[in-house]
Amino acid sequence: MFDSLSSRLEGIVKRLRGKGRLTEDDVDEMLKEIRTALLEADVNVGVVRNVVARIREQAVGARLSEALDPGQQVIKIVNSELTAMLGGETLKIHYASRPPTVVLMAGLQGSGKTTNSAKLARWFKSQGRQPLLVGVDLQRPAAVEQLRTLGRQIDVPVFSQPGDPVETARRGLEEARRLGRDVLIVDTAGRLSIDAEMMEQVRQISSVLQPNYTFLVVDAMTGQDAVGVAEAFHATLAIDGVILTKLDGDARGGAALSVKEVIGRPIAFASTGEKLSEFEQFHPDRMAGRILGMGDMLTLIEQAEQAFDKDQAEQAAEKLMEGEFTLEDFLEQMQALKKMGPLSGLMGMMPGIPKEMKDAQIGDDQLKPIEAIIHSMTPLERRKPELINGSRRTRIANGSGTTVGDVNRLVKQFAEMQKMMKRFGGMAKQQRGKKGKKGGRVMPPMGGMPGLPGGFPGMPGGPGLPGQGLPGMPGGFGPFN
Amino acid sequence: MTFIYLVLIAAVLVFGVGVVLWNRRRGARPAQQRTAAAPVAPAAPVAPDVAAIAESVREAVLQVVAEAEVVHLDGEHHPEAVDLGGERPTFRSRMAKARSALTGTLLGIRARTGITSDTWDDLEEALLRADVGVRVTDELLNGLRTRVKAKEITEPGQLLDALQAEMVSRLDGADRSLHLVPGAADEPNVWLFVGVNGVGKTTTIGKVAALQAQSGVSVLMAAGDTFRAAAAEQLTTWAERSGAEIVRGKEGGDPSSVIFDGIERAAAKGIQLVLADTAGRLHTKTNLMDELRKVRRVAEKGRGRVTEVLLVIDATTGQNGLAQAREFGAATNVGTDGSGVTGVVLTKLDGSAKGGIVFAIETELGLPVKLVGLGETIHDLVAFDPTEFVDALVTLD
Numbered sequence: 116m117f118d119s120l121s122s123r124l125e126g127i128v129k130r131l132r133g134k135g136r137l138t139e140d141d142v143d144e145m146l147k148e149i150r151t152a153l154l155e156a157d158v159n160v161g162v163v164r165n166v167v168a169r170i171r172e173q174a175v176g177a178r179l180s181e182a183l184d185p186g187q188q189v190i191k192i193v194n195s196e197l198t199a200m201l202g203g204e205t206l207k208i209h210y211a212s213r214p215p216t217v218v219l220m221a222g223l224q225g226s227g228k229t230t231n232s233a234k235l236a237r238w239f240k241s242q243g244r245q246p247l248l249v250g251v252d253l254q255r256p257a258a259v260e261q262l263r264t265l266g267r268q269i270d271v272p273v274f275s276q277p278g279d280p281v282e283t284a285r286r287g288l289e290e291a292r293r294l295g296r297d298v299l300i301v302d303t304a305g306r307l308s309i310d311a312e313m314m315e316q317v318r319q320i321s322s323v324l325q326p327n328y329t330f331l332v333v334d335a336m337t338g339q340d341a342v343g344v345a346e347a348f349h350a351t352l353a354i355d356g357v358i359l360t361k362l363d364g365d366a367r368g369g370a371a372l373s374v375k376e377v378i379g380r381p382i383a384f385a386s387t388g389e390k391l392s393e394f395e396q397f398h399p400d401r402m403a404g405r406i407l408g409m410g411d412m413l414t415l416i417e418q419a420e421q422a423f424d425k426d427q428a429e430q431a432a433e434k435l436m437e438g439e440f441t442l443e444d445f446l447e448q449m450q451a452l453k454k455m456g457p458l459s460g461l462m463g464m465m466p467g468i469p470k471e472m473k474d475a476q477i478g479d480d481q482l483k484p485i486e487a488i489i490h491s492m493t494p495l496e497r498r499k500p501e502l503i504n505g506s507r508r509t510r511i512a513n514g515s516g517t518t519v520g521d522v523n524r525l526v527k528q529f530a531e532m533q534k535m536m537k538r539f540g541g542m543a544k545q546q547r548g549k550k551g552k553k554g555g556r557v558m559p560p561m562g563g564m565p566g567l568p569g570g571f572p573g574m575p576g577g578p579g580l581p582g583q584g585l586p587g588m589p590g591g592f593g594p595f596n
Numbered sequence: 597m598t599f600i601y602l603v604l605i606a607a608v609l610v611f612g613v614g615v616v617l618w619n620r621r622r623g624a625r626p627a628q629q630r631t632a633a634a635p636v637a638p639a640a641p642v643a644p645d646v647a648a649i650a651e652s653v654r655e656a657v658l659q660v661v662a663e664a665e666v667v668h669l670d671g672e673h674h675p676e677a678v679d680l681g682g683e684r685p686t687f688r689s690r691m692a693k694a695r696s697a698l699t700g701t702l703l704g705i706r707a708r709t710g711i712t713s714d715t716w717d718d719l720e721e722a723l724l725r726a727d728v729g730v731r732v733t734d735e736l737l738n739g740l741r742t743r744v745k746a747k748e749i750t751e752p753g754q755l756l757d758a759l760q761a762e763m764v765s766r767l768d769g770a771d772r773s774l775h776l777v778p779g780a781a782d783e784p785n786v787w788l789f790v791g792v793n794g795v796g797k798t799t800t801i802g803k804v805a806a807l808q809a810q811s812g813v814s815v816l817m818a819a820g821d822t823f824r825a826a827a828a829e830q831l832t833t834w835a836e837r838s839g840a841e842i843v844r845g846k847e848g849g850d851p852s853s854v855i856f857d858g859i860e861r862a863a864a865k866g867i868q869l870v871l872a873d874t875a876g877r878l879h880t881k882t883n884l885m886d887e888l889r890k891v892r893r894v895a896e897k898g899r900g901r902v903t904e905v906l907l908v909i910d911a912t913t914g915q916n917g918l919a920q921a922r923e924f925g926a927a928t929n930v931g932t933d934g935s936g937v938t939g940v941v942l943t944k945l946d947g948s949a950k951g952g953i954v955f956a957i958e959t960e961l962g963l964p965v966k967l968v969g970l971g972e973t974i975h976d977l978v979a980f981d982p983t984e985f986v987d988a989l990v991t992l993d
Contacts, residue, residue, distance in 0.1 A: 151730050157914030160724045224944065225794025225910055255799075256833035257826040264825030264847075307947040309693040334794065338727035338914025340949040343697060347948075361793065364878040366916035389793075389823075454882055 123148040137189075142174045145189050156367030156406045159342045162376045170196055194403050201375055202399030206356045206383040208242075208328070214297035215247070217288065217324050220358075221317055221348055222332035224305030227360035229258060231332055231386055232302040233265035234394035235358070238384070239298045240271060247296035249287030250275035251320060252304035262302055269391055272296070280304065284320045301326070308347035318351050328355045330383065333374055335361045341370035342377050349378040356383035359397065363388045367406050427451075438537035442497040442529060446489045449482060487515035488525050500526045683975045687988035690946040690970040695989060697948060698722045702992055705752050711744055715752060719759065726989060728952035729915050732959065736762055760990055766955055767982035770964035772939070775903040776813065776869060784816070784862040786870045786900040788855075789941075790888060790924050791908035793876030796943040796969065798827060800908050801871045802834025803977040804967075814867045815840040818858025820851040820891065823875035831873055841867060851875065851887065852894040863899035870900055879923030892928045892936060906966065907937045909953070911945040917953035921961050939966035942980065946971045950989060 137145075146167050153163045173192050210216045218235065220228045229252065236246040248266050250273060252258035259275045266273035274290045276283050284301055291299040303320060306313035321329065331354045333341060348354055357378075359371050362385050371382055382397040431448055434440045489497060491514030496503055503511070503526060512519045688695075701722045705715050716737065723733040740758055743749045749758055776785050787804070789797045798821065805815045817835050819842060821827035828844045835842040843861055845854035855872045862870045874891060877884035895902050905928045909917050925935025942951050945968050954965050965980040 154724060154730050155915055157727075157916070160721050223912065223947070225796055227794055255830070256802075257829035260826035260829045261824065268825075307944070309946075309948055334910075334912070336792070336910075336914060336916040336920075337912050338917075338949070338953065339725050340727070340912050340947070343948045344912070361878065363880070364792070364916065365880045365919055366914070370914070 123152055137174060139175055142171060142189075145174070146171055149189075149193055152407055153369060153372075156369035156408070157336075157338050157341070157373075158369030158406065159339055159373035159377075161342070162373045165376070166196065166200070166372075190407070194407065197372065197403035197406060198400050201372060201382065201402050203381065205396075206381045210244075210297070211327050214295075215288070215291040215299040216244075216297065216328070217299045217301070217326040219301050219303065219321055219324060219326040219329045219352070220332060221303050221329060221352055221354075222305060223307065223334070223344060224255075226305065226332045226334045227386060228252075228305060228332045229261050229302050230265065230391075231358050231360060231384075231394070232262065232300050233269060233271070234386060234391050235330075235384070236266070236271045236298075236300050237269045237391050238394055239300075240269065244298045245296045246271050246298040246300055247287070247291045247294060248273045249284060249290075249299060249301045251280040251283045251287070252302055253277060253280050253283065254304045258302075258304070265391065280316060281319045281323055285323050288324055299324075308344045314347070314351050321352050329353060330356050330358050331374070331378075331380075332358045332360060333370055335359055335368040335370060336364060336366040337370040339373075341373045345374040345378050349380075354378055354380050356381050358382075358384045358386065360386040362386060363393070367408060368402060369406050371402055372406060438533055440533060440536065442489050442492065442500060443494065445529065446486065446497070449486065453482065484515065484517050484521060485525060488512075488517055488522055491515040500529060684978055685970045685976055687945075687968075687970065687981065687984040690976070691950075691985075691988040692993075693948045694726075694945070694950045695991075695993075697950075698725060698990065699992060701725075702756065702990060705756060706992070708752055711750070711752060711755055715755070716741070719755075722990070723952070726950035726952035727914055727917075729918075729956050732766075732952075732955045736766075756990065760986055763955070763986045763990070764982050766959055767965075767986070770958065770962075772964050772966050772980055774966060775938070777901070777903050779901070781866040782863040782899055784859060784867055784870050784900045785903045786855075786859055786872055786895050787904040787906060788872045788874065788892065788895060788902055788928070789906050789908055790874050790928060790937070791876060792878055792920055793824075795876065795908045795910040795913075797821070797876060797908045798830050798834070798873055800906075800941050800943060800967070800969065800977065801831065801873050802837070803969075803974045805834060805840045805871055806838035806974045807977065808869055808871075809838045809840055813869050815869050815871060816858055816862040816865075816867045817842045818855045818870055818872040819844040820855045820858075820873045821875040822847055822849045822851050822854060827873070827875070840871075841865070852891045855891060856894050856898055859895065859898045859900040879920050879927075885923065885927040888924075888927045892930060896930065904938050905936050906939050906941050907963065908941045908943060909957075910949075911942055911947065911951035911969075912949040913953055915953065915956075918956050918960065921957045921963055925961060925963065935961060935963060937963050939964050941965075941967040941969070941977075943969035945969060946976070951985075952989075 149170060150163055150167050153166060154160070158166070170189075170193055173196070174189055208216075220232050220235070222228050229250075232248055236248050239246045248262055248271055250259040250262040252262075253275075259273075262275070263273045272294070274287045276286060280303070287301060288299060290296075301320070301324060303317050304313070306317065308314065329352050331345060331348050331352075333345070337344070345354070345357075357371070357374055357380060359368065359382050362368060375382055382399070382402075385395055385397045387393045387395060427447065431440065431444045434444055488511060491511045492500075492503075496507060496511075503522070508519050508522050511522050515522075701718045705718050708715055719740075720733055720737060723736065724730070728736075736759065739762060740749070740755060743758065744755065749755050774787070779785075789801055791797050801817060805817055808815050815838065817831055817840050819828040819831045821831075822845050825847070828847070832842055832844070834840075841861070843854060843858035845851070845857070851874060855870075855874075858872065859870050861867075872891075872895065874888060875884075877888065879885065892902070892905070907921060907924050909920065913920070921935075921937065921940070925937045928936030930936060940954065940957060940963050942954060942965050945951050951968075957963050958965065967977055968980050968985075970976045970978060
C-alpha cells in the first residue's frame, strides 16, 4: 500500500544520472522522500528527525561511484544507517550463577505477553534449560488459564495462585527454587504506561524478583506512541531488551527503530507467527529493509517454506527446469503461493520486481480467472496444452466464464514461461556442476534475465538494494541450511 | 530448498506478466463489456473509488435500515435504551495523557505572534505524533495553507481553531449508531466482532453484552475464538458478569459452527442479540481470512441476520490500521464491492495513544468509528463523538 523507498526515489534519481556528486539540493529532495517513508513505517517523528540528520551528513558530498546510481547509493546509506541503529550490541543471555535466572515480561495489553512468555519458555527449553512459567496477570479473565494451556503445549510447568500479584510472584520464585527450575519467566498483566497504580505494582514485582532480564513486549503495529510507552516502562523497570511481536503481518514495524533509539536496549527476539515455534532472535538487517519497504527476501523465503510442501515444490522445480512443468503443477503452486498472503504484499517483498509490475494493482482476485481456466481443462489438456484446439478452447472458455482470447493468452504465456524456465534451469545446472557436491543450493543469476514477453522492461539489475538482489545473497541464508 | 524459491518466482512472474498484459489490453479497449468472472483492475488510484463505493454501500445500508425501523442505541436518541448510569467518562478527561504529549507543540504555535514556517512544522509534527499519517496530515495542512495565503486566517489561534473544525468536519456525518433491527422473536440480530490479535475483541464483547443487557436487550455470546488458549473462559467470565447466555465450542474447533450454533440457540430461545467473537488474526494470513469469510457467510445461513460487523482497532496502532480496515472489510463483505465492516471500535484510548489513524480509516475507507474504549470498566465503552474526540486531542487545557 505504501510505496517503497526505492520507487519513491526513482523520479529524483532519473535527473541525477551522470552527476558526479550529490549537491545539497539533491540530497534535500531525497531526504524528504526518506522522511515520508520512515513516517509511513511508523517511525517516531522525533527519531525520524535524528535519522534524517545523520543520513544527510553522510550523503552530502558523497562521491558517486560509477557502478551504482545515486539513488542506490542513498538507499545504501539509509539502509546501513538503519541496520546500525537497529543492531549494535545483541543481547546475549547470561544465566544467573545462582539459579533461577529470572525473566520479567512487561508491556501494554494485547502486545502478546502471555503468548510470548510461552514462546520464550520454549526457546529456553531448546537451549537445554528448564523453565518455569509464572502467571501474575490476575486481572484479565482467564489469562492464567491461557498460560496454563500454553504451558501444557510446550510441556513447561506453570505456577500461579489467586490473590496478590506481588505475592504470587514471590511464591513463584520459591517454587522455582523448590522444583530446581533454572529459568523463571514471569508473565505480568498488561497495563497502560500511564496507569500509575499498575506501574507501581509491576515495580514491586520487579523489586521482589530482582529479575536478571526484563523484556518489554512491543507490537510491531504500534504507531507513534511506542516511544512514550517504552520510555515509561524503561523508567519504571529498567528494560534489558525488547521482544517485537506480530512481525508476521504487513506492518513496516518502525516502532522497533523508535524503541531501540529511545531506550538504547537491543531488540532481542522477534515473534513471527502464531505457532509457539515461530519465535527467533532478531535480525536487524531484515528489519531495516522492511521499514524502508525494500523487500524482505529472507522473510519471504521463510513464508514460502511454510506455505509450500517441500517435496512437492522440489518436484515441481525439477520439472520446471526440465521444461516438464505442467499447468497442473502450476495450479498447485499457485494455490500454495496464495497461502503466503496477498500477492501485492509478496511482490512488495521481492526485490527486483519492476515498478511497473508492482504498480499494476494486483489483487488476489485476478488469480481467479487463471484458476478457473485451468480448472476447466481436462487433466490431459493440463499436461499437454498444445492439444488445445479450437473446440477445446471454446469449451474451456465457456466452462471458466472467460473468453477464447483469455484462454489463448494463458496458454501462450505459459509456454513462454516454460521456455524461459528451461533456459533458467540450464543456467542453474551449469552452476550446480561447478559447485559439485558442495550441496546443490543454486541461485541462478537473475540480473540478466532474458527479455521477457510483454511488460518487463529488461529487468534492470535490481532496483532494490545493491547486494540485496539475487546474485550473491549476502550471508545469512540461515533457514536453508 | 532453492527450488521453492524458483517456483515462487516462476509463478509470480507468469502471473505478473499476465496482469500487466491484461491491464494493458483493457486500457486499450475500455469500451468492451465483459461478463467474465475476471474483476477489472481499476486504472485510477483505488482510494477514492473505495471511498465512493463504501459511501454508496453505507447509504444503501442506511436506507434499508431506516425502512426497517431501526432502534437507535445512541444515547441521545433513546436515553432509556442504554443506561450509561450518568457515569459516562469524558473524552477530555480520559485522553488527558494523549493530549499532554501534544500540548508543548500546540502552546508553541499559539505563543508565536504570527504564522511562520515553524508554525507549519509544529502543526505537522503534532498531527504526525497523533498517528494521523502523512497523507491526511498533508491534506489538512494544505487546506489551511490556502486559507492562510488568502489572508482568511492570520492569527495562530485562528489557525488552530480552523484545524480543529477541519478535523471534526472530516469525521462528520457518519452514521454511528449500532443497528439492532427488531424482527421476529426467532430472528436474532448478529453482531460480529473482528480484528487482529490483542486489540481487545473479547473484552469489548463482554462490555457490549453488559451494556446491552442493562438496557434490556437479551444477549447471547458465541465464543468463536476457538484458537487462543482460554479465550472461551475469558468470555464466559464476562457472560457471568452480565448474565448473558454463552455458547462455546471445542478449542481448535470450527468457529463458523460455534457461531452458527449460537445463532440457532438464540433463535430457539427468542434471544434478541448474538455477539459473535472471532479469533484475532493478522489480516495478511490468507487462510485465516478465508476462515473469517466463511464465518461471515455461515452467520447469515441460519435464522439470524448480521446487522453489525465491528472491527476492533487498538488506539496504539499506527499506519497499519488502514491495511487492517481494508482487509477485514474485504473479508467480511458478502457482496462484490465495498467493505463488509459496518463500524470500528477504537479501544485503549485512555492510554497515551491518540488514535489518529481513524481519520484515514474514516475518510479513505468510509468506516465510521462507533464505539471507543476510554477505560477498563463497562461504562468506559462509549459512543464515539468526533467533536469531543478532536477537542480532547488538540484543545489546550
